[in-house]
Structures are given as C-alpha cells and as structure tokens.
Amino acid sequence: MGDALILGAGIMGLSTAFALHEAGQRVTVVEAGPVPNPLGASVDDHRLIRHAYGDASGYMRMVEAAYPVWEALFDAIGERPYAETGVLALSDGAGAGEGWFGASRRALRGEGHGVEDLSPDRLAARFPWVRPEGVAEAFLAPRGGVLMARRIVAALARHLEGRGVTFRRARVRQADPARARLLLEDGHVLEAAQLVLAAGPWAARMVPGLAGRVTPSRQIVVYLEPPAELREAWARAPMVLDLAADGGFYAVPPVAGTGLKIGDHRFSMAGDPDDPREASATERDAILALALPRLRDAARYRVAEARACYYDVSEGERFVLEPLSPRCAVMSGFSGHGFKFGPLLGRAVAAALGDPVRMAALPGWAAGGAAGWDVAA
Ligand SMILES: Cc1cc2nc3c(=O)[nH]c(=O)nc-3n(C[C@H](O)[C@H](O)[C@H](O)COP(=O)(O)OP(=O)(O)OC[C@H]3O[C@@H](n4cnc5c(N)ncnc54)[C@H](O)[C@@H]3O)c2cc1C
Numbered sequence: 192m193g194d195a196l197i198l199g200a201g202i203m204g205l206s207t208a209f210a211l212h213e214a215g216q217r218v219t220v221v222e223a224g225p226v227p228n229p230l231g232a233s234v235d236d237h238r239l240i241r242h243a244y245g246d247a248s249g250y251m252r253m254v255e256a257a258y259p260v261w262e263a264l265f266d267a268i269g270e271r272p273y274a275e276t277g278v279l280a281l282s283d284g285a286g287a288g289e290g291w292f293g294a295s296r297r298a299l300r301g302e303g304h305g306v307e308d309l310s311p312d313r314l315a316a317r318f319p320w321v322r323p324e325g326v327a328e329a330f331l332a333p334r335g336g337v338l339m340a341r342r343i344v345a346a347l348a349r350h351l352e353g354r355g356v357t358f359r360r361a362r363v364r365q366a367d368p369a370r371a372r373l374l375l376e377d378g379h380v381l382e383a384a385q386l387v388l389a390a391g392p393w394a395a396r397m398v399p400g401l402a403g404r405v406t407p408s409r410q411i412v413v414y415l416e417p418p419a420e421l422r423e424a425w426a427r428a429p430m431v432l433d434l435a436a437d438g439g440f441y442a443v444p445p446v447a448g449t450g451l452k453i454g455d456h457r458f459s460m461a462g463d464p465d466d467p468r469e470a471s472a473t474e475r476d477a478i479l480a481l482a483l484p485r486l487r488d489a490a491r492y493r494v495a496e497a498r499a500c501y502y503d504v505s506e507g508e509r510f511v512l513e514p515l516s517p518r519c520a521v522m523s524g525f526s527g528h529g530f531k532f533g534p535l536l537g538r539a540v541a542a543a544l545g546d547p548v549r550m551a552a553l554p555g556w557a558a559g560g561a562a563g564w565d566v567a568a
Contacts, residue, residue: 193215193216193383193384194216194217194384194385195208195211195216195217195219195383195386195387195544196219196373196381196382196383196385196387197218197219197220197221197387197389198221198366198373198386198387198388198389199221199231199388199389199390199391200220200222200227200228200344200348200358201228201231201234201344202343202344202530202533202534203233203389203391203522203525203529203537204220204222204387204389205220205344205347205351206264206347206533206536206537206538207536207537207541208356208537209264209267209347209350209351210540210541211544212351212356214541216385217355218351218356218357219356219358219381220351220358220359221363221373221375221381222358222359222361223360223362226344227341227344227345230468230501231391232391232392232501232502232525232530233340234340234344235340235452235500236339236341236443236449236450237337237338237339237340237443237446237449237452238337238338238340238531239336239430239441239443240335240337240530241254241278241334241430241432241531242254242255242278242299242304242334243278243280243332244295244298245290245295245434246294246298247559248298248302249556249558249559249560250559251298251299251302252302253535253559254531254532256535257531257532257534257535260534260538263534264347264534267350268343268346268347268349269350270342270346272338272342272343272346273336273337273338273339274336274337274339274446275335275336276335276336276337276429276430276444276446277333277334277335277336277429277430278331278332278334278335279329279330279331279429279431279432280295280296280329280331280432281321281328281329281431281432281485282326282328282433283326283327283435284327285435290435291434292328292330292435296330299332304334305332305334306330306331307330307332311323311327311329314326315487318424318428319421319487320417320421320486320487321485322484322485322486322487322489325485335430336446337430337444337447337449338530338531339449340530359381361376361377361379362375362376363375363397366386366388366397366398368515368516368518368519368521369516371383371384372386373386385518385519385544385545386518386519387519387520387521387540388520388522389521389522390523391464391501391503391525392407392408392464392501392502392503393407393464394521394523394524395407395503398515398523400515401521401524404505404506404524405504405511406458406460406503406504406505407463407464407501407502407503407504408458408459408460408461408462408504409459409461409462409499410454410455410458410459410499410500410501410502410527411454411455411474411475411477411478411498411499411500412452412453412478412497412498412499413452413470413475413478413479413494413496414450414452414494414495414497415450415451415452415492415493415494415495416451416495417445417451417491417492418488418491418492421488422445425444425451426446428442428444429444430444431444433481433482434456439456440453440456440478440481440482440485441453442482450496453478453482454478455477455478455481456527458504460504462499464501467499468499468500469499470497470499474497474499478497479494502525502526502527502529503523503525503526504526504527505524508524508526508527508528509524509526509559510523510525510526510529510532510557511523511524512557513553513554514550514553518544520540520543520544520550520553522536522540536557539553539557540553
C-alpha cells in the first residue's frame with residue numbers, strides 16, 4: 192500500500208483524499224484550520240452546479256462527467272446534500288446574442304440539453320419575484336442545482352476519518368514537491384510517496400511558481416430575506432444567472448433551510464485571504480446594485496448578512512492541475528467555479544499520480560480543453 196500527503200481540506204483536497212483512499216492508499220490530510228474551514232473557498236451554505244457555461248464548452252461537458260462522480264460520493268457518505276433547482280438565465284439583450292447568455296443557450300441546445308425560452312411576460316407570471324422590466328430574454332434549463340457545500344465538506348471529512356484517513360491540524364510552512372515533503376510551522380517534516388497541494392486561495396504561497404498565474408480574489412456575498420409573501424415562491428425558485436462579460440450577478444435560492452444569497456462573478460483580484468471577512472457597506476451596496484433591479488419589491492428585501500470570501504483566479508478562469516514533480520501535483524486556479532468539479536478533479540488527480548500518460552493529459556483537460564479524457568474510467 193502506498194501513502195499520500197494532501198495539503199488542504201477543502202473540497203479539492205478531501206476529494207483527492209477520497210479517491211486515493213478508495214484506491215487503497217494510506218492518506219494524511221494536513222489542514223491549518225478547522226474542518227470545514229469557514230475561511231476556505233469551499234465553505235459556505237451552497238455552491239452551484241450548472242451546465243450553462245457561455246462558450247466554455249469543455250467545462251460544460253465536464254459538468255456531465257461530474258454528476259455521476261457526485262452520486263458515487265453521496266453514496267459513500269450516506270447522504271445527498273444536493274437540491275436540483277434548475278437554472279434561470281436572464282439577459283438585458285446587450286451583446287445581441289454574442290454574450291454569455293447567447294453562447295450558453297447555443298451550446299446547451301447544441302449538446303441536446305433542454306432549454307425553454309421565456310418571454311418577459313411568461314417570466315413574470317412564472318416567477319413572481321422577478322421584475323421583468325429590463326429583461327430582454329430569459330431561458331430555463333431544468334438541470335442544475337445547489338450543492339450544500341458546508342454539509343458536503345463536513346460529511347466527507349467525517350467519512351474519511353471514519354475509514355482511517357489521518358487528519359493533522361497544522362500549518363505548512365513549505366512544500367517540497369521533489370521529495371513529496373511538507374515542512375510544518377512547528378518544525379515537523381512529513382513525507383510520503385505522493386503529495387497533493389490543494390491550498391485554495393493560499394496556493395501561491397505554497398507554490399512559488401504559481402505567483403503571477405493565480406491571484407487571490409476577495410468576493411462579496413450578500414444574504415437577503417425576501418418579503419413574507421415571496422418566501423414560498425423563492426423556496427421553489429431556480430438558481431438565477433444574469434451574467435455578462437463585465438459582470439452581472441447570480442442568486443442562489445433558499446433551499447433546504449439555507450438563505451437566499453446573491454453574489455457577482457466580477458473578480459476583485461484584490462485582498463489577502465487572511466484579511467478580515469466583514470464586508471464594508473460599499474462592498475455590500477455594489478452587489479445589491481447589481482441584483483436589486485431584477486427583483487420585484489426590491490426595497491422590501493432585508494439584508495441579513497454580507498461577507499467576503501476568497502478564491503484563486505487564473506487567466507481565462509482555467510483550472511491549474513499540474514505535476515510539480517513525478518510525485519507531486521498541484522490543484523489551483525479554480526476561479527470561483529471549481530466546487531462542482533471537486534470529486535471529478537480529485538479522482539483525476541488520484542488517477543494521474545503514478546501514471547505518466549494520464550498526468551501528461553491532466554493539465555490540458557483540467558484547463559477546459561474539450562479533448563475527452565475518460566477520468567472516470
Ligand atoms: C463566493 C464564492 C462562490 C463560489 N461559487 C461557486 C459555485 O457556485 N460553483 C462552483 O462550482 N464553485 C464555486 N466557487 C468556487 C469553489 O468554491 C472553489 O473553487 C473550491 O471550493 C476550491 O476548493 P479548494 O479545496 O481548492 O480550496 P479551499 O476550500 O480554500 O481549501 C484549501 C484549504 O487549504 C488550507 N491551507 C492553505 N494553506 C495552508 C497551509 N499553509 N497549511 C495548512 N493548510 C493550508 C486552507 O486552510 C483551506 O482550508 C465559489 C467560491 C466562492 C468563494
């Protein structure tokens with residue numbers, strides 16, 4: 192039996208630990224914070240999974256591959272913290288079909304995914320919380336939903352610990368990819384046959400070669416309480432994506448006891464993941480300004496909470512899954528869209544370690560290259 196060290200107990204590190212453990216390896220996960228770590232990119236009430244991906248069709252196809260791997264993980268952990276909501280995409284018509292909205296709709300139809308166009312009138316009739324003024328086009332895709340991120344991370348960690356994976360709470364000072372070693376802040380050195388570095392927004396500190404390629408980005412999320420008469424409709428709502436090249440917003444419906452959350456997909460490319468996480472009034476208001484024009488009775492929503500999260504952004508939002516040595520791989524650059532792929536990427540990294548042919552194919556596939564690579568095999 193081989194052994195492996197994993198730095199980071201976010202969804203990437205835990206998913207890789209899961210796959211390596213299933214493959215019979217003895218696994219140790221090293222994590223500086225508690226598990227789940229509320230400061231990590233993986234930990235909030237929810238993360239979205241959806242096929243709508245603009246013109247990034249490699250990632251759209253990867254979503255199809257991700258679903259069965261999620262199901263296998265849910266079977267293993269004995270719960271299914273997932274709510275299928277469908278996807279409602281909105282557009283103000285700018286870009287005349289060339290933007291994210293048009294590209295997503297074309298790609299979805301091209302691959303045989305069901306997409307229902309909604310006129311602004313039908314939109315308002317079906318979803319009473321939408322303010323249709325200013326919406327030129329909308330479509331509804333039935334698949335896609337909300338992964339209960341914190342619950343998943345907690346359940347997966349419990350599952351792994353119960354099956355003999357070792358969790359070590361320690362801060363890593365330095366990683367040595369060539370020797371698959373971690374030097375801890377307390378002076379201890381850990382070594383294994385294989386090493387995986389999955390440090391989320393702290394990645395560039397652990398892997399100097401990532402500096403300049405991957406940037407931590409402070410992102411604000413705002414939790415809202417809808418007016419009482421809209422609560423029931425919101426509880427049955429799809430996720431809302433109103434994205435454009437220069438931003439837009441997303442809304443996560445309040446499923447399974449979670450809150451209604453809004454955020455944006457513009458990258459601040461600023462801040463340090465060790466900074467305080469309280470959002471300023473200016474940060475909060477910038478998110479509200481994007482979302483409130485789309486909500487009927489917007490003034491009657493109450494802000495329950497606004498806070499900052501961090502993720503690591505790479506050029507073109509392309510994932511960085513790369514070998515650093517024959518014994519070490521790094522997982523980074525998830526650019527605010529990695530959670531949905533966690534178990535799939537973990538399985539891919541586990542399969543590639545020790546298999547030079549797979550390892551050579553890993554970076555291009557993970558970067559969204561459409562070339563099929565049957566990682567699930
Ligand atoms: C606001 C927001 C919204 C998002 N929305 C979505 C979405 O809708 N859909 C989607 O698919 N994805 C989404 N994402 C992205 C997704 O959550 C991330 O891509 C994913 O969680 C990254 O996981 P990770 O394991 O790489 O990082 P993390 O969860 O950050 O895990 C890294 C871990 O490494 C530990 N660590 C770092 N350095 C050290 C060290 N030196 N020593 C020991 N431990 C260390 C950290 O403590 C941390 O726990 C979103 C992210 C954010 C922040």
